[in-house]
Amino acid sequence: MxxxxxxxxxxxxxxxxxxxxxxxxxxxxxxxxxxxxxxxxxxxxxxxxxxxxxVTGRLTNVRAALTGAVAGALLGVAAGLLFALFTTGVGWLALVAGGALVGATWGGALGFVTHWSTAGRRDFSSVRNLKxxxxxxxxxxxxxxxxxxxxxxx
The missing domain is CATH 3.30.70 (Alpha-Beta Plaits)
Incomplete structure (x- = not known):
């Protein structure tokens, strides 16, 4: 016991x-x-x-930027949809598309700068699990x- x-x-x-x-x-x-x-x-x-x-693969500046862009675009779409709730007519589509574009731009830039700043200390992506x-x-x-x-x- x-x-x-x-x-x-x-x-x-x-x-x-x-x-x-x-x-x-x-x-x-x-x-x-x-x-x-x-x-x-x-x-x-x-x-x-x-x-x-x-380890799931090599992580380069380009891959980090693309991953950041995808994550940013998804976040931008979510923000665009939230703002679209308060819009009438077809303007909601511009908000969603604009959110995706802005999110992808900032996400890509952040992903690139974040990986670039590591100076090659961790050039791979991975998934961790506890067993x-x-x-x-x-x-x-x-x-x-x-x-x-x-x-x-x-």
Missing amino acids: TTTTVGHATSHVRTLTQVTDYAEAERLVDRLSDAGFPVERVRIVGIDVYSVEQ AMRYAVQVESTHADDAVHILGLP
Whole structure:
């Protein structure tokens, strides 16, 4: 049994089982939910957590500018649509197009300058994720026996 303090409240938790796949831990919690178990008393804890960074490609000044331009254009379209709510007639289209153009221009410039200022220290793009070697499905001790029964655990 583990004692955990969150804020001022202290609760005792019991590990029901450990699995090596997060999807399996989700399935166990889903089974508890389907049985009407108070799943707000359950938690999934990653054990032996590590970071994985997948490199997705080379990052050049041009690519940084293009990525910034796309993000800026999307933000500009959103701003244009917001302003268009207060416009009558076909003027809304000019607001959306203008927003996209201004957003793309500023986003591209910002993307270019931001990457250029790193002086080549990070010339690649990547996606970071946290992974765990295994996952513990835990439940507050007062509800542990019910959870064990529902899941058919020893």
